[in-house]
Amino acid sequence: xxxTDPALTALANGWAALSLLHGRIETHIERALQSAxxxxxREYSLLDVLSRQHSGEGGHLQMKQVADAVVLSQSAxxxxxxRLEDRGxxxxxxCPTDRRGIYTDVTEAGLTLLQQARPTNDAALREALDxxxxxxxxxxxxxxxxxxxxxxxx
Numbered sequence: 216x217x218x219t220d221p222a223l224t225a226l227a228n229g230w231a232a233l234s235l236l237h238g239r240i241e242t243h244i245e246r247a248l249q250s251a252x253x254x255x256x257r258e259y260s261l262l263d264v265l266s267r268q269h270s271g272e273g274g275h276l277q278m279k280q281v282a283d284a285v286v287l288s289q290s291a292x293x294x295x296x297x298r299l300e301d302r303g304x305x306x307x308x309x310c311p312t313d314r315r316g317i318y319t320d321v322t323e324a325g326l327t328l329l330q331q332a333r334p335t336n337d338a339a340l341r342e343a344l345d346x347x348x349x350x351x352x353x354x355x356x357x358x359x360x361x362x363x364x365x366x367x368x369x
Contacts (some may be wrong), residue, residue, distance in 0.1 A: 219310045236356050240343040247339035252332040260285045260338055261295055262304065275310075275318045305326060339344045 241256055248254040254262075255266070264284045268275050282292040288289065296319050299305040310316030324327035348357040 232352050236347055236353050236360075239347055239353075240340060243335055243343035243346075244339040247335050248332060250359060251335045252328060254328070256331055257285060257287065257295060258299060259329070259332055261292070261299065262321055262325055262332075265305065265319055266326060266329055268320065275320075277316060278319075281319065299325065 223323070244259075245256045248256060248259055252259075261281070264281060278289055278292060278296075281296075281355045285292060285295075286296065296305055296307070300307060300319075304322055305319050306322050307317050307319050310318055344357050344360060347353040
């Protein structure tokens with residue numbers, strides 16, 4: 216029988232708790248967004264990321280940057296963009312300075328849906344965190360998340 220390093224065991228337990236918290240939050244938000252706005256968490260995240268673009272230098276994201284921001288592969292991101300484009304929520308166009316590049320913008324319909332969905336997302340996040348805080352294993356992580364108090368970029 217081999218000895219287990221207590222530090223590694225604690226690290227693994229912490230990772231498991233973080234993964235559990237993430238899964239619970241994502242599931243709760245997913246249900247809320249689906250029922251109220253017919254959006255998945257990934258679709259909401261993509262609309263949110265793309266809505267923050269600007270027309271200044273470096274203001275538009277390349278597909279790899281978008282994929283990194285929504286934590287998907289480039290191919291999965293492209294499929295997601297296509298789905299939202301088919302729904303009229305996104306549009307694509309060629310980069311004016313590099314004809315090989317394709318940019319994606321949120322349409323007015325996409326911005327409207329995002330604006331309607333944001334309060335649902337935020338409320339579901341608060342609910343999921345409040346529920347998780349009742350679990351002694353997750354409470355310290357909830358405290359850490361709430362302490363971050365990050366403001367949404369405009």
